[in-house]
Amino acid sequence: MKFRITQIEDYEPLVGAETIERIRRKSNPLRGLRVVNINSTLYGGGVAEVLSSLTLLMNSLGIRAGWRVIQGTPDFFTITKKMHNALQGGEIQLSDMKKRIYEEVIFENSVRSHLEDHDVVIVHDPQPIPMIDHYPKRKGPWIWRCHIDLSAPHKETWEYLLPFVERYDAVIFSSKEYAQKINTPQLFFMPAINPFNIKNKELRKDEIDERLAHYQIPGDLPLVVQISRFDRWKDPQGVIEAFKLAKKEVDCRLVLLGNFATDDPEGAEIYESLMRSREDRILVLPCGDDTALVNSLQRRAAVVLQNSIREGFGLTVAEAMWKGTPVIGGNVGGIRYQIEDGVNGFLVSSIEEAAERIVRLVKDQSLRKRMGQKARQKVREGFLLTRYLEQYLDLFNSFETVFRLKDYPGARLGA
Ligand code: UDP
Numbered sequence: 001m002k003f004r005i006t007q008i009e010d011y012e013p014l015v016g017a018e019t020i021e022r023i024r025r026k027s028n029p030l031r032g033l034r035v036v037n038i039n040s041t042l043y044g045g046g047v048a049e050v051l052s053s054l055t056l057l058m059n060s061l062g063i064r065a066g067w068r069v070i071q072g073t074p075d076f077f078t079i080t081k082k083m084h085n086a087l088q089g090g091e092i093q094l095s096d097m098k099k100r101i102y103e104e105v106i107f108e109n110s111v112r113s114h115l116e117d118h119d120v121v122i123v124h125d126p127q128p129i130p131m132i133d134h135y136p137k138r139k140g141p142w143i144w145r146c147h148i149d150l151s152a153p154h155k156e157t158w159e160y161l162l163p164f165v166e167r168y169d170a171v172i173f174s175s176k177e178y179a180q181k182i183n184t185p186q187l188f189f190m191p192a193i194n195p196f197n198i199k200n201k202e203l204r205k206d207e208i209d210e211r212l213a214h215y216q217i218p219g220d221l222p223l224v225v226q227i228s229r230f231d232r233w234k235d236p237q238g239v240i241e242a243f244k245l246a247k248k249e250v251d252c253r254l255v256l257l258g259n260f261a262t263d264d265p266e267g268a269e270i271y272e273s274l275m276r277s278r279e280d281r282i283l284v285l286p287c288g289d290d291t292a293l294v295n296s297l298q299r300r301a302a303v304v305l306q307n308s309i310r311e312g313f314g315l316t317v318a319e320a321m322w323k324g325t326p327v328i329g330g331n332v333g334g335i336r337y338q339i340e341d342g343v344n345g346f347l348v349s350s351i352e353e354a355a356e357r358i359v360r361l362v363k364d365q366s367l368r369k370r371m372g373q374k375a376r377q378k379v380r381e382g383f384l385l386t387r388y389l390e391q392y393l394d395l396f397n398s399f400e401t402v403f404r405l406k407d408y409p410g411a412r413l414g415a
Contacts, residue, residue, distance in 0.1 A: 005056045006196050011386050014195060019386060024061070026393040031062035033396060035120045038068045038113070040080065040127035043289065044261025045229055046191060046315040047124050047147050050388070053194035057389055063396075068113060070128050076105040077263050080127045083161075086154035087126060088233060088310040094157060103130050110134035120396065127263060129164045140408050141169035141399065147191070149310040149333040150178035170395075174313045174334050187395065190337060191313045192388040193322060193379065199291040200322055203299060211296040215285060221253045222302035222362045227294055227316050230258040230270035230286075235307045235330065238351055240277050242307070245355035250362045253281050257297060259288030299323045302368060303361045307354060311335050318383040321345065321375035326368055328357045338383065344374035 008027075012020050037055060039047050051067050058065035072080070079098045086092035110131045115121055119140040123129060125147055132142050144165055150158075150173065162182065165171060170185045179186050193200055212219060224243055228234035236256050243254040256274060260267040274284045288294060298304060304320035306329045313334030320327050321338060329335035331347040339345040346357040361368055 005060055006053075006194070007060050008057065008386070010196060011384065014380060014384060015386050019390075023386060023390055023393065026390065026397060027061040027063065030393065030396050032064060033120065034064045034066075034118045035122065035396075036066045036068060036115060036118045037122045037124060038070060038115075038128045038131065039124035040070050040072065040077075040263040041261045042069045044259050044264065046313065048261075049199075049315055050191050050385075051124070053197060053385055054389060054392075057194075057385060058392070066118075070106070070109040070113075070131075072105050072109075072127070072263070073101075074265060075101055078265050081264055081266055083126055083157055084148060085233075086157040087161075088149050089152045089154065092154060092157055094160060099160070106130045107134060123168070126161060129161060132164060132167045138408065142167075143170045143172060143395075144168040145172045146178065146312075147174060148312045150180065151310075151333065175337060177333070178312075187391075189388060189391045190334060190383070191315055191318075192383045192385045193315060193318050194385050195322060197291070199295050200319060201295070203292075203295055207292070208296040208300050211290070211293045212300060215287060215290075215293060217255060217283065217285075217297075218253065219300075221251055221281075223255055223297070223300055224252050224303050224305065224358055224362070225255045225257065225297050225301040226305040226307060227257045227288060227297060227320075228306070228308075229261055229264060229288075230267040230274065231264065232266070232270060233308055233310045235309050236270065236274055237277070238354070239305050239307045240274070240282060242305070242351045242354035242358060243282065245351065246358035246362070247281060249359045252302065252358070252362050253283070255283045255285065255297060255301075257285045257288045257294065259286070294319075295323075298325055301325050303328060303358055305354065305358075306330065306335060307348075308332055308335060314338065317345075318379050321372075322379040322383075324369075324372035324376045326361055326371035326375060328354055328361070338378065340374075340378070344371050344378050 008020055008023055037051055041048050055065040055067045079102050082092045115135055121142045122145050124145045166183055168184055172187045172189050174190050176188050226239045278284050298320040304325050304327045306314050306317050308330040311333040317327050317329055317335055317338045327345040329339045329347055331349045339347050341347040348354045
């Protein structure tokens with residue numbers, strides 16, 4: 001069998017020849033650059049989703065981009081998930097014992113990671129953040145790429161992580177709202193989607209029918225869909241309540257599709273609580289690792305919801321919008337940069353608002369079509385992977401202005 005990864009020119013019909021030419025020009029001086037990304041899960045969640053595509057696209061341009069996943073025990077991931085919750089505004093008791101387990105697992109990962117020879121190290125999210133402590137001799141800059149909603153972090157948790165953060169040469173947040181008072185250069189890049197992978201590529205009607213039939217999802221009623229890790233920040237219970245209100249006015253069916261990430265041990269509990277809400281018109285499906293099913297549901301849905309309470313960016317929003325499906329999103333974090341309220345979708349702040357928008361969209365096919373077209377356009381203009389890639393290229397090419405290069409005498413960076 002012959003395999004081929006997506007090449008930059010594949011994007012030309014979507015973003016135009018000029019953009020492709022500019023990306024080529026910017027990537028030329030970076031050929032051979034050794035970049036490594038480190039995160040805490042191979043699948044489940046937006047970070048892994050983007051890394052799997054972005055690292056390949058960088059390689060197609062001659063950048064030696066790699067991806068490592070840290071290993072951790074269940075108690076390590078219980079602690080890091082609590083820290084994640086706290087950084088998004090939740091509560092936590094971060095005892096010395098928990099800090100010790102956390103830092104020890106990271107130390108062990110550092111011992112077996114051998115990151116000394118990389119020109120650039122990009123550490124994603126809080127889990128691997130203390131690794132920097134174990135590489136006192138760094139060849140080039142280390143960047144902390146934080147994907148979560150840091151608009152109101154739990155004070156003590158942030159203060160605990162701050163000394164690690166400030167050892168990095170730069171921090172990338174998904175939006176300016178997450179900027180912090182730190183002595184480190186801060187950059188703002190929003191994530192983006194790969195329009196060619198199985199999750200986002202065009203599907204034929206019969207392919208969609210086949211996937212939905214495989215999971216016994218009936219096609220008799222309009223579908224209202226939320227696709228998310230089983231996570232309280234995605235407020236699936238609120239979706240159920242909004243759906244129940246909407247159902248009084250319009251005939252439809254709710255599908256809550258979810259998956260579990262290895263770095264999120266709270267998923268099973270949330271899933272079980274949702275299973276108790278199942279009924280004739282409410283399907284709760286745990287088979288969200290089937291990416292063709294995700295694609296099919298995002299295409300077939302009358303309405304997609306992303307009812308998050310906190311959301312660093314919310315790739316699921318861009319994914320559905322790309323498919324021309326209007327999204328009702330929580331009026332928080334990164335969702336607000338994707339949905340223009342009343343134009344290409346709706347932003348909502350309560351269950352009643354969500355219910356009212358569901359009713360409106362399910363009833364009005366021409367509204368769905370109009371919003372869906374604008375939604376696709378929005379993603380084409382701002383949330384395809386080429387835009388994200390170009391921001392990284394610009395960063396790699398402008399190290400002198402962003403970093404203190406005197407710290408890395410032998411660094412091999414942009415031209
Ligand atoms: N996802 C999936 N199956 C699921 C739930 C989510 O494939 O059942 C994917 C989703 O399509 C998206 C990513 O996981 O690509 C979630 O990213 P997002 O930024 O929306 O949220 P995160 O999980 O990172 O908080």
